[in-house]
Each structure stands twice: as structure tokens, then as C-alpha cells.
Amino acid sequence: MTDYPEIRGFIADWFARFDRLDPIDAFLPDLHPDVEWDTPDIDTALGGHDRVRAWYRVVLETLQRPTEHHVSKIVVKPGAAQFEVLFRATTVAGDLIEASVQEDWRFETRPDGRPLITHYSAKFLQEADT
Template sequence: MTSPVHSFIVDWFQRFDRLDPVEAFLPDLHPDVVWDMPDINPNLHGHARFKAWYAAVLDTLVPPTEHHLSNITVTDNTATFNVRLRARTKDGTIIEANVREDWHFTTRTDGTPLITHYTATFLEELPA
């Protein structure tokens, strides 16, 4: 049986695969979420920081993108897993990246997470 958190993670990345509008993500991010991503204005916080990051994504990539998830581990208020991203930029360049995701969250009454801290770390090597 799949946990609500595991299902949520899969759905979250399906939204990224489609490049859904920013409004599809905000309800699942705490208003003061720590969005720990490189190359984003460090003076921005919470939803504003996520919106700036996602605007750059939308300006760069074309749908669909592909996110392949592996090694998902969920504990009481954390989730860690690997993501292999494959996407095409607006100029036609194919990009691939392996990322380790570390999330902290509170659990809502329906069992799904409200993300309070989101960290993505680029990995040097692609896992086999």
C-alpha cells in the first residue's frame, strides 16, 4: 500500500512534468517555506522565493518534462528521495540532472504533507 505522502510526491512531480501553473503548487507549500534552491535571489522568502524559482523554470523549459523518482524514504515529518530530470529547453537543448530531494513537512488532516523546507541538491553522478 502506498502512503499518502508517497502518493503526494508522485503527484507533485507529475505537476512539474506538465509544468502546471504556479497556483497548482502554492497550496502545498507553507507560506514561509524554506525553498533551498541555487540561483534564486536570497533576499526572497516563502512563496515569493518559490514563485521566482518557478518563473525561471517556466521561462526555460517546455512541457513535458520527465521526473523519475527513486529511493523514496518517508519518516514522520521528512521525505528523502532521488529525482532524475530530463527536459528540453525552449532553444531545443536537452538537459538531464540527478537531484537529491530532502523535504520537511507538517502532516495535514488528510495525511498529505504541507512542505515547510524543500532542499534539492544536484548530484555529480547519475545513479545506475
């Protein structure tokens, strides 16, 4: 049985990019062009990379750098990963936010072992303003 270190490393790198709020171009190469992007408050008329861009535009307009993502309870299987993320950030208005999120990914494995995400789901477990 494998512990999938390449997938776990990818997850850590993915959220390090979100902590820095890297440009959208840092994420799109790791997302299938037709990725199913299932996150709260996104225009459901959009699909694939367009939907991701719309979501991330709101993120960049709403949050200050840096943000914090603490990943736990990672379970990786061939073509899928599930884990929890504790998210903390400060809005541009100065409000502190904290949320626990359940992430569910499906992916294809590229020849170098890195995932190409085909389905990305993030659902709130709890949300509390601090």
C-alpha cells in the same frame, strides 16, 4: 511500521504536476507560506512563496513542456522525506538537459494526511548535458 502511502502518492502527484509544468497555483497550497525553499540559482533575498514564484518563473521561461521526473530511493519518516529525482527536459533553445537531484523535504501533516511542505531542498548529484 508504515510505508507512508499517502506521502508517496503525494510525491508522485507533485512531480506529475512538474512534468506538465502546471501553473504555480497548483503548487503553492502544498507549501507553507514561509517555506524554506533551497534550490540552486534563486534570489536569496526572497523568502517563502515569493522565492518559489521567482524560481518557477525561471523554470517556465527556460523549459519546454513536458519535462520528466523519475523519483527513486524514497525514504519517508514522520515529518520528512528524502529521495532522488532523475530530471530530463528540453530547453526553449532546444538543448537537452539531464540531472540527478537529491531532494530533502520537511513537512507538517495536515488532517487529511497530505503534507504541507515547510522546507524544500534540491541539490544536484550530477548534471550532464546530453
